[in-house]
Amino acid sequence: MSDTVAGLLTIALLVALLAAAWHPLGAWIARVFSDGRHWRVERLVYRAVRVDPDSEQGWRAYATSVVAFSVVGLVLLFALIVAQTHLPLRQGSAGMGLTTAVNTAISFVTNTNWQSYAGEVGMTPIVQTVGLTVQNFVSAAVGLAVAVALMRAIARRGEGVIGNFWVDLVRGVVRILLPVAFVGAVLLLAGGVIQNLSAPTTVTGVSGVEQVIRGGLVASQEAIKELGTNGGGYFNANSAHPFENPNPATNLLEIFLLLVIPFALTRTFGLMVGDRRQGWALAGFAGLLWGTGVALVTWAEVHAASAATGSMEGKEQRFGVWASALFAASTTGTSTGAVNSMHESYSPLGGGVLLGNMVLGEISPGGVGSGLYGIVIVALLAVFVAGLMVGRTPEYLGKTIGRREMTCAATYILVMPVLVLAFTGLSLALDGPRSTMLASGPHGLTEVMYAYASASNNNGSAFAGLTADNPWYNLTLGACMLIGRFLPMLLVLRLAGLLVEQQSRPATTGTMPTHTPLFVGLLTGIAVVVAGLTFFPALALGPIAEALS
Amino acid sequence: MASRNTSSTSRQLVAALRMMLVLTGLLGVVYPAAVWVVGRVGFDDQARGSLVRRDGVVVGSSLLGQNFTGERWFTGRPSASNYSGDTSGGSNLAASSPDQRKAVRERADGYDAAYGTNAPADALTASGSGLDPQISVANARAQAPRVARANGLTEQAVRRLVDEHTQGRTLGFLGEPRVTVLELNLALERMTR
Incomplete structure (x- = not known):
């Protein structure tokens, strides 16, 4: 079988699996967050935490809970990382410097999982498990909660409350992430991903050369790392490491896990706003962007494969070019950031598309929760632009998109580009940060811009040639992750507060339908134009210049 | 109806701390241990590398x-x-x-x-x-x-x-x-x- 046929069949199988999961998982998520009853284990949690699960919150209280939970998570994780070398199971770990620890704590709490450390020596098994695995779950659950709160706000009419954050958090963990992650972890185990607490052992290899074989509770972390669109590798090589991703079947499973919730949430959206066609439209939009990304990256890498090096630099033999490109396009489109091949070694066009996937704002289909609310923001922008064209007050799903709503949406759109472009420019202007680039010329610009785009979009993948473990990058990238995660989140909750108070405007013949292929086309156009206008100059100096030279 | 008992920031922080500890027990200890047990019982060779x-x-x-x-x-x-x-x-x-x-x-x-x-x-x-x-x-x-x-x-x-x-x-x-x-x-x- 030729590579092309095998590659196309791989993509077809992935799409079939995602399509099969879309319906039931999307419906299940909608049920979980509309259910009036609590499970027994959830009641136990609420009692232990002492929150009233039956009282709902307005947007301010909801946002306060989000921030409080994240601040506490941040402080605890930071403390754990700093203390790690004094805890049991150190296993020779060197620990981390302070700015690295700050960067890492922010990174995992913001669902970014940017890593300026190498997992093998930077992290003890205790922190990997009790710290990072936990944040992989809860940071995804926070994103999910905020997306659900926005859906409720669109569906409800003339109310003041958008749900209870603690209930949404616990249900997201207990009823969705934990069961799926457990099944995923067992499948990964069966495929060869390790799950042990052995200390690193030195063995004498077949030809007499010594090698260290490391242990770790990897399977349990790997499953939620993909499912929660987190992406932080147990090992430095991330999902390229054979202990994290041993064969082509586990590779497909990992790609499936990182796409499954973001896509299913479009179905949840349709169900929760009471019009399934709306979910189809958003799924179509995200699918179109994802498909285009996969096609372009694959084309670029296969095309580069006609050179002598076959574009296999940084790629694993068991995956080859096709399954590497598929993983790369999916991980950058979902804000996951796990890698099964080294993005910096991609061809200029391939690497440029990966960067493009991020600067679109992580909406193809984006991270768990954050992708969905990012798509809704683009939809608001689309109805606003369409409204301007025909001179009609824009509305979306019965809600008027007025000045205050648009201010939230527009500010949301601006946050990420400002962070990326300002910090990239600053890093290139200063001598210190500039000296830590691996590459020079256009590829060097791409390297730095990729880092800030990755951090500000909470992706976490890297053009890993950049030596980012120094105070400048640790702290500025940390700031990007923090602002890039929570400012948009707060704007979404503010928007939810505005929308939930509105009554529903009845649809008339003048209302623009938002479930048609035409609207999907408009959405795509808006998303591409906004990112294009913002980033074209920088992309022209980076990947485009490199491709042409 | 909006959140009489969960509105003040300090109360929220305390609730957040308790929630974080409870979830750490569930997700950071029980879950990895359960996967570890499955590995020991069903996939010992793979689990060990x-x-x-x-x-x-x-x-x-x-x-x-x-x-x-x-x-x-x-x-x-x-x-x-x-x-x-x-x-x-x-x-x-x-x-x-x-x-x-x-x-x-x-x-x-x-x-x-x-x-x-x-x-x-x-x-x-x-x-x-x-x-x-x-x-x-x-x-x-x-x-x-x-x-x-x-x-x-x-x-x-x-x-x-x-x-x-x-x-x-x-x-x-x-x-x-x-x-x-x-x-x-x-x-x-x-x-x-």
Whole structure:
């Protein structure tokens, strides 16, 4: 079988699996967050935490809970990382410097999982498990909660409350992430991903050369790392490491896990706003962007494969070019950031598309929760632009998109580009940060811009040639992750507060339908134009210049 | 109705702290332990790292590539970390970089000199993990004559060994055909002993 046929069949199988999961998982998520009853284990949690699960919150209280939970998570994780070398199971770990620890704590709490450390020596098994695995779950659950709160706000009419954050958090963990992650972890185990607490052992290899074989509770972390669109590798090589991703079947499973919730949430959206066609439209939009990304990256890498090096630099033999490109396009489109091949070694066009996937704002289909609310923001922008064209007050799903709503949406759109472009420019202007680039010329610009785009979009993948473990990058990238995660989140909750108070405007013949292929086309156009206008100059100096030279 | 008892920030922080601790117990202890138990009971070999033994002594993992030095062994792909188990990762070099061009040229010349044939892509490039356990079938076949000579075996016998250890695509279409170097070398050693 030729590579092309095998590659196309791989993509077809992935799409079939995602399509099969879309319906039931999307419906299940909608049920979980509309259910009036609590499970027994959830009641136990609420009692232990002492929150009233039956009282709902307005947007301010909801946002306060989000921030409080994240601040506490941040402080605890930071403390754990700093203390790690004094805890049991150190296993020779060197620990981390302070700015690295700050960067890492922010990174995992913001669902970014940017890593300026190498997992093998930077992290003890205790922190990997009790710290990072936990944040992989809860940071995804926070994103999910905020997306659900926005859906409720669109569906409800003339109310003041958008749900209870603690209930949404616990249900997201207990009823969705934990069961799926457990099944995923067992499948990964069966495929060869390790799950042990052995200390690193030195063995004498077949030809007499010594090698260290490391242990770790990897399977349990790997499953939620993909499912929660987190992406932080147990090992430095991330999902390229054979202990994290041993064969082509586990590779497909990992790609499936990182796409499954973001896509299913479009179905949840349709169900929760009471019009399934709306979910189809958003799924179509995200699918179109994802498909285009996969096609372009694959084309670029296969095309580069006609050179002598076959574009296999940084790629694993068991995956080859096709399954590497598929993983790369999916991980950058979902804000996951796990890698099964080294993005910096991609061809200029391939690497440029990966960067493009991020600067679109992580909406193809984006991270768990954050992708969905990012798509809704683009939809608001689309109805606003369409409204301007025909001179009609824009509305979306019965809600008027007025000045205050648009201010939230527009500010949301601006946050990420400002962070990326300002910090990239600053890093290139200063001598210190500039000296830590691996590459020079256009590829060097791409390297730095990729880092800030990755951090500000909470992706976490890297053009890993950049030596980012120094105070400048640790702290500025940390700031990007923090602002890039929570400012948009707060704007979404503010928007939810505005929308939930509105009554529903009845649809008339003048209302623009938002479930048609035409609207999907408009959405795509808006998303591409906004990112294009913002980033074209920088992309022209980076990947485009490199491709042409 | 809006949140009488969950509105003040300090109360929220206390609730957040309790929630974080409870969830840490569930997700950071119970969940990994449960997966660990499943591993012990159902997938012990995989959970421990698919270790490979020779005469009862662990010599490596079938999942991890290793350094093979000496003419008599098949060799794996170039590795940016020299197959260290402590520093996995790739070179991160772009094809356009002068360092990469130089490295590829040297590998191509070396391969050509050793085997008299153009090197396949996997022999010219460093893997993503630095621990790639496998090579392409073409790469293994090209090495066969050299390995046969060094071990005093017929080329035909070594070729057959390569064929026996060639792994096709999973389900016929997932991933790439490949040869796991560690297993191939162990089989080679059994043949010559």
